[in-house]
Amino acid sequence: MxxxxxxxxxxxxxxxxxxxxxxxxRAGQSLTxxxxxxxxxxxxxxxxxxxxxxxxxxxxxxxxxxxxxxxTVRGYQLSLRKSEADSIIVT
Amino acid sequence: xxxxxxxxxNPNSGKTTLFNELTGSTQYVGNWPGVxxxxxxxxxxxYREIAxxxxxxxxxxxxxxPEEIISRDFIIKQQPDIIINIxxxxxxxxxxxxxxxxxxxxxxxxxxLNMIDVIKKRGEYIDKxxxxxxxxxxxxxxxxxxxxxxxxxxEEILKIKAQPFIRKKYAYYDRRFEYxxxxxxxxxxxxxxxxxxxxxxxxLENDQIVKNSIKLDECLSAxxxxxxxxxxxxxxxxCDSIIADVRYNYIAAVLKGIYIKKTDRKALSVxxxxxxxATNKWLALPIFFIVLWAVYYISVQTxxxxxxxxxxxxxxxxxxxxxxxxxxxxxANWLKGLICEGIIGGVGAVLVFVPQLVILFLLLSFLxxxxxxxxxxxxxxxxxxxxxxxxxxxxxxxxxxxCSVPAITGARTIExxxxxxxxxxxxxxxPCGAKLPIFALIGGAVFPDYSLVAPSMYFMxxxxxxxxxxxxxxxxxxKGEDAPFVMELPEYRMPSAKGIxxxxxxxxxxxxxxxxxxIFAASCIIWVLVKFNWSFEMVQTKHSMLASIGKIIAPxxxxxxxxxxxxxxxxxxxxxxxxxxVATLGIVLGHQKEAxxxxxxxxxxxxxxxxxxxxxFVLLAPPCFAAISVMKRELGSLKWFTFAITFQxxxxxxxxxxxxxxxxxxxxxxxAMSSVILTLxxxxxxxxxxxxxxxxxxxxxxxxxxxxxxxxxx
Numbered sequence: 083m084x085x086x087x088x089x090x091x092x093x094x095x096x097x098x099x100x101x102x103x104x105x106x107x108r109a110g111q112s113l114t115x116x117x118x119x120x121x122x123x124x125x126x127x128x129x130x131x132x133x134x135x136x137x138x139x140x141x142x143x144x145x146x147x148x149x150x151x152x153x154t155v156r157g158y159q160l161s162l163r164k165s166e167a168d169s170i171i172v173t
Numbered sequence: 174x175x176x177x178x179x180x181x182x183n184p185n186s187g188k189t190t191l192f193n194e195l196t197g198s199t200q201y202v203g204n205w206p207g208v209x210x211x212x213x214x215x216x217x218x219x220y221r222e223i224a225x226x227x228x229x230x231x232x233x234x235x236x237x238x239p240e241e242i243i244s245r246d247f248i249i250k251q252q253p254d255i256i257i258n259i260x261x262x263x264x265x266x267x268x269x270x271x272x273x274x275x276x277x278x279x280x281x282x283x284x285x286l287n288m289i290d291v292i293k294k295r296g297e298y299i300d301k302x303x304x305x306x307x308x309x310x311x312x313x314x315x316x317x318x319x320x321x322x323x324x325x326x327x328e329e330i331l332k333i334k335a336q337p338f339i340r341k342k343y344a345y346y347d348r349r350f351e352y353x354x355x356x357x358x359x360x361x362x363x364x365x366x367x368x369x370x371x372x373x374x375x376x377l378e379n380d381q382i383v384k385n386s387i388k389l390d391e392c393l394s395a396x397x398x399x400x401x402x403x404x405x406x407x408x409x410x411x412c413d414s415i416i417a418d419v420r421y422n423y424i425a426a427v428l429k430g431i432y433i434k435k436t437d438r439k440a441l442s443v444x445x446x447x448x449x450x451a452t453n454k455w456l457a458l459p460i461f462f463i464v465l466w467a468v469y470y471i472s473v474q475t476x477x478x479x480x481x482x483x484x485x486x487x488x489x490x491x492x493x494x495x496x497x498x499x500x501x502x503x504x505a506n507w508l509k510g511l512i513c514e515g516i517i518g519g520v521g522a523v524l525v526f527v528p529q530l531v532i533l534f535l536l537l538s539f540l541x542x543x544x545x546x547x548x549x550x551x552x553x554x555x556x557x558x559x560x561x562x563x564x565x566x567x568x569x570x571x572x573x574x575x576c577s578v579p580a581i582t583g584a585r586t587i588e589x590x591x592x593x594x595x596x597x598x599x600x601x602x603x604p605c606g607a608k609l610p611i612f613a614l615i616g617g618a619v620f621p622d623y624s625l626v627a628p629s630m631y632f633m634x635x636x637x638x639x640x641x642x643x644x645x646x647x648x649x650x651x652k653g654e655d656a657p658f659v660m661e662l663p664e665y666r667m668p669s670a671k672g673i674x675x676x677x678x679x680x681x682x683x684x685x686x687x688x689x690x691x692i693f694a695a696s697c698i699i700w701v702l703v704k705f706n707w708s709f710e711m712v713q714t715k716h717s718m719l720a721s722i723g724k725i726i727a728p729x730x731x732x733x734x735x736x737x738x739x740x741x742x743x744x745x746x747x748x749x750x751x752x753x754x755v756a757t758l759g760i761v762l763g764h765q766k767e768a769x770x771x772x773x774x775x776x777x778x779x780x781x782x783x784x785x786x787x788x789x790f791v792l793l794a795p796p797c798f799a800a801i802s803v804m805k806r807e808l809g810s811l812k813w814f815t816f817a818i819t820f821q822x823x824x825x826x827x828x829x830x831x832x833x834x835x836x837x838x839x840x841x842x843x844x845a846m847s848s849v850i851l852t853l854x855x856x857x858x859x860x861x862x863x864x865x866x867x868x869x870x871x872x873x874x875x876x877x878x879x880x881x882x883x884x885x886x887x
Contacts, residue, residue, distance in 0.1 A: 117414075118414065124659075125413065125414075126235060126413050126417075127232075127659050128659060129413065129414055129417035130232050130233040130235070130270060130417060131232060131267065131659055131661075132266060132267045132270070132421065134414065134417050134418050134421050135414065135418055137421075143448075143452065143454075144454075145452070145457075145551055145552055145554070145555060146452070146453070146454050146455070146457040146458055146552055147552070147555035147556065148555065149554070149555045150551065150554055150555070150658060152452070152551065152662060156264075156266040156267050157263075157264060157265075157266065157434075158263075158264045158267060158661060159444075159661065159662035159663075160659065160660070160661055160662065161547075161550075161551050161554075161658065161659070161660040161661070161662050162658070162659060163554070163558075163658045166658065166659065
């Protein structure tokens with residue numbers, strides 16, 4: 083039952099099987115941005131920093147205490163909290 | 174009105190360095206995104222009639238932070254004659270995002286392709302002529318740090334000055350988008366006269382602040398909303414991402430074929446090599462603590478204590494020399510006293526810390542300019558977030574071990590208002606250099622066998638920051654969503670000596686100015702209060718005005734175990750500068766042999782627990798006047814300032830109270846029954862306040878509640 087609900091929720095958010103959020107990515111993964119969820123300033127800021135649809139991201143490392151994460155985007159290094167990375171859908 | 178140039182660019186793109194090159198002035202530059210927080214003005218070295226304004230670094234013209242608002246307002250409302258857009262060539266794509274927005278305005282733009290030397294060194298190539306053609310604005314290759322391209326840039330400025338123009342042609346983003354943009358332009362054409370294109374795009378972006386700034390009537394507003402909706406429907410997306418997308422797509426098109434990157438990326442860059450160690454999973458924290466310890470050891474322990482002692486001797490001799498000189502010219506006794514004891518003694522007591530601070534700031538500047546500070550924020554963010562602070566709060570706290578004044582100013586780099594306020598309120602809890610002599614004196618006098626008592630104040634300070642951070646975070650004033658922590662990690666750079674010195678000077682200046690103004694005035698006033706009675710006759714300290722004030726407030730300290738006028742007076746004089754507390758105790762107890770002095774100090778307190786309580790009270794009470802005035806300036810509102818001071822008073826009093834009462838109860842045979850009851854009562858109130866604060870927690874933020882809500886819906 084729970085699986086069904088989580089699947090239903092995923093479909094509602096537009097996440098299909100292959101897609102997941104950046105939060106779940108491991109260091110060393112290369113990913114492509116599908117979309118950015120949420121609203122408001124954070125979302126806008128992420129897009130201004132160059133995280134837009136189709137952008138390639140490389141997860142460089144996770145901070146020693148497990149959060150935030152360092153990603154390479156458009157040739158520079160960006161630090162993102164996992165809670166923020168959670169709103170970025172990637173494949 | 175003179176001809177005005179605005180320098181605009183991303184944080185950390187080299188704007189301030191370029192500003193210094195253009196104007197010959199010395200502004201402080203750091204390798205920490207967001208160093209310039211106020212706009213700074215200067216004039217071109219060779220053409221004094223041209224004013225240059227250095228704007229804070231911004232990523233975009235949609236404002237979230239105070240810096241971005243300053244920059245955007247200046248560009249749109251003040252209409253500078255030229256914008257020089259500094260582009261970090263090593264980070265072309267993202268920097269061009271701002272460039273495109275600047276090119277949407279009507280103001281002529283000159284793009285400075287900065288750090289071109291790094292690009293050449295890497296063996297990469299940017300075709301600047303084609304870039305200029307594609308962007309529709311002059312492009313000059315520069316390297317601000319090496320002084321390359323400054324003349325060319327001046328040339329372009331003069332060219333535009335001789336032949337001003339208003340941009341007619343704008344970047345053509347996307348066929349479908351432009352259709353809506355030109356419609357929007359038509360809608361607002363009756364309302365705005367300048368920067369129509371910029372307004373049109375902003376309105377399609379549904380930027381509320383821009384919308385409110387121009388007076389749209391309901392009819393036009395509805396028309397615009399229709400356009401926005403149609404645009405969203407056409408692109409099947411929301412307006413925010415449509416515009417970010419079309420801009421970035423346009424950038425990609427502009428750069429096609431003119432930017433040759435080095436594709437063979439097998440070799441690690443220097444930054445990558447350093448980061449392999451500096452932010453390594455296992456090594457990062459040990460390295461961080463070693464760096465921290467080294468900074469502290471060099472600035473406070475070794476070089477610091479040496480210079481403090483040397484300068485202390487110097488000021489004593491200076492006061493004596495001044496005294497004998499004043500004697501010779503027959504100065505009145507009171508004036509001599511005011512100059513030698515009040516002014517030289519008072520200001521000298523603060524100035525002895527200057528070399529120590531200078532060294533501390535020198536080291537911190539090195540960390541900042543090299544790029545390591547951003548890594549500290551990266552490593553420590555996880556820890557700080559739990560106390561309602563961000564990784565960026567670490568730097569002010571670290572500077573706070575030297576002096577709270579530059580520390581509080583340094584909190585400006587924190588983007589989020591809540592985090593910034595919290596940092597400003599909590600930073601004074603970190604023991605500054607001036608508080609150390611107090612701890613050393615009392616620790617030595619009361620706890621001669623426990624060398625850890627004085628250093629334990631650092632732990633008390635940090636502990637209080639953590640506890641108060643958690644407490645405040647859950648109050649109505651600070652609750653809510655965590656602020657975004659989207660932070661650029663800049664490339665490591667070898668800082669230039671000039672840069673470090675400028676940076677260090679900026680910080681030290683704050684402290685020296687404070688010594689020259691606030692402390693100077695406070696020293697004079699306190700000297701008068703200590704030396705005179707209410708009928709303005711020179712008397713011994715125990716009959717002075719200050720002593721009588723002390724006697725009035727002393728009962729307040731009875732529950733803390735040091736309810737005598739000497740301690741009360743010492744706390745009061747501490748507001749001129751905290752090190753005054755030691756000097757005041759020296760005066761009110763009378764100068765004598767060291768052993769006697771220690772015994773007399775110890776006798777001031779009911780028991781050792783009270784002495785420890787006094788140390789904690791000094792540690793946590795509101796800082797000196799200079800720091801208080803900076804707090805007021807940086808908090809920017811009377812309400813917040815009053816809150817901060819009240820909060821610090823309450824915390825310091827409560828902490829000292831509990832240390833004395835509980836300490837007495839457990840270690841020194843208990844106190845009077847009335848005290849026990851009072852303690853219990855206060856404890857209850859305190860617990861109630863904490864519970865009350867936690868009750869205010871917003872349910873949306875708590876995972877449990879959010880989950881519950883979800884189940885209700887489905």
